[in-house]
Each structure stands twice: as structure tokens, then as C-alpha cells.
Amino acid sequence: MAPQRVPEGPAPAPAVQKLRLRYAKRGRLRFSSTRDFQRALERALRRADVPMAFSAGFHPHPRISYANAAPTGTASEAEYVEISVTERVDPEAVRAALDEALPAGLDVVEVVEAAPGALADRLQASDWVIAFRDVGAERLQAAADTLLALDRIEVTRTFKTGPRTFDVRSAVVRMTVADETMVAAVTEAFPQALPTSLPDDGAGCAILRVVVRHTTPAVRPDDILTALKTAADLEPPTPPLVTRLAQGPLRDASAEVADPLAADETAGGS
Numbered sequence: 001m002a003p004q005r006v007p008e009g010p011a012p013a014p015a016v017q018k019l020r021l022r023y024a025k026r027g028r029l030r031f032s033s034t035r036d037f038q039r040a041l042e043r044a045l046r047r048a049d050v051p052m053a054f055s056a057g058f059h060p061h062p063r064i065s066y067a068n069a070a071p072t073g074t075a076s077e078a079e080y081v082e083i084s085v086t087e088r089v090d091p092e093a094v095r096a097a098l099d100e101a102l103p104a105g106l107d108v109v110e111v112v113e114a115a116p117g118a119l120a121d122r123l124q125a126s127d128w129v130i131a132f133r134d135v136g137a138e139r140l141q142a143a144a145d146t147l148l149a150l151d152r153i154e155v156t157r158t159f160k161t162g163p164r165t166f167d168v169r170s171a172v173v174r175m176t177v178a179d180e181t182m183v184a185a186v187t188e189a190f191p192q193a194l195p196t197s198l199p200d201d202g203a204g205c206a207i208l209r210v211v212v213r214h215t216t217p218a219v220r221p222d223d224i225l226t227a228l229k230t231a232a233d234l235e236p237p238t239p240p241l242v243t244r245l246a247q248g249p250l251r252d253a254s255a256e257v258a259d260p261l262a263a264d265e266t267a268g269g270s
Helices: 027-031 034-047 091-101 137-148 180-189 221-232 262-268
Strands: 017-025 064-067 075-085 106-113 125-133 154-159 162-167 172-177 205-213 241-248
Touching: 017 091, 027 075, 034 064, 034 075, 034 091, 091 106, 106 262, 125 221, 137 172, 137 205, 137 221, 154 221, 180 205, 205 221
Parallel strands: 075 241
Antiparallel strands: 017 075, 017 106, 064 075, 125 205, 125 241, 154 162, 172 205
């Protein structure tokens, strides 16, 4: 048996700290793919001189872990990445440096030192807001009520392995047509989440807030729209604006999505 080849040179420096990043994908950058962001982040890490840890082997790569990225074409206020570094760093300094190095629209919102446990295990559900132009609130409410009254509603999506049919209804934890109070709260907290062209009184538009449990396969906003069309013949004349407001632990009692970085901040004493 031939001896196993071993890369020449010293072994990569060990990781001494793991950081978790929350970033937002806003404006025209919502059309960037996960791969686009990966390339942009790796360039930003080099420009920001972050002491990245690398994997071993003949083709070392930076130790970066991407978690449950939003589909291309949807905006998000809650995307998450983990990176490992070879020197201890100040998370806020890393946040500021990366935010400056990334293009506007890919905005680093928060960086914390990771506590024990897998981040992916905390991403149990997503909170989406879907803004429909030229659809009245009463029409949208009727469609939502029809879908929620069903025990099961199936959609078919094409994957790399071919078409697959799955149930959407079981993943929907909460579906609410926003009233004026909710619209005002979303606008204040997430100004980019709603169309800027809407009239102040919201006439001619309706806002749907949906909490979706993460399943396999993942139920995406497009699947929700397909289910609404199938169940209630709702087909908006223009594509809705979709934004993920949050993803994290699911609070079953209130059907709300909690902050997945809260445990890290508590462990770090911040």
C-alpha cells in the first residue's frame, strides 16, 4: 500500500475563538445568491485583516459555516454565519470592519462570541413578512383563513434530485394579516421590509406575517404563495416583497421567534 500523502509545511494555526455574525440582505442585494455572499464575505475578511482559521489538507479553506440562508430574491434581516479565528478579537471591532468592507445592502448587524452548542440547532423557525401590492386586506385575509382551515396543502418544487411534493400547512405556525399597528411596528423596526412606494394609509396593499417552522425540505415563501394560490386562488398581479425579519428558537406558546444569539451574549457577559 502506498504511503498516505501529507501536505508539506507547518500545520494550520488552531482556532482559539468562534464568532457568530448576523447580517442583513437589503435592497437590490436581495437578488444576490448564497454563493455571491460567500465570495463577498471571504474578500471582506481579507480586507478587514481578520485572523481566520483554515482547514488542514492540500486545499485549505477558511473555517466559515453558513446557516440556513434565505432564498435568492428575498430580503432578510436575520442571516447567520460562524467564523473561527486564530487570535482572540473584539467582536464589535470585527463587526465594524466587516460592515465597512462589504457592499451596502450586505450589512453586518451583530457579532458575538459563540457559546457552546450548534447555532443550526437554534434556528428552528423563521418570521417572514410578505407585502402584496394591489391586493386588499380583506382578500388576503380570506385567502389566509382558507389555508389555515386546511389540515394539509401540498406543493411541488424541483430540487437537484428532481420534483418533490411536500406539505406546507404543517410548517405554518402562525399566519396573520397585519393591521395598522403591526405595519407601523414593522416599518419602525425594519424600514427596508415594506415597499417604499406604498401610500401612507396602505391602500391597495396588504401585509402578511407568517411564522414558519423549519422542516425538511424547508418551506420557503414561494411555497406559501403557491399554497395560497392552490387553496384560495390568490394570485397577486405583481410579485410580493418578501423579507425575513427573524429566525431562531421557536416559542411554541406565543408562536414567536426568539433571538438565537441571546445565549451567546449571556455566556459572554454582554
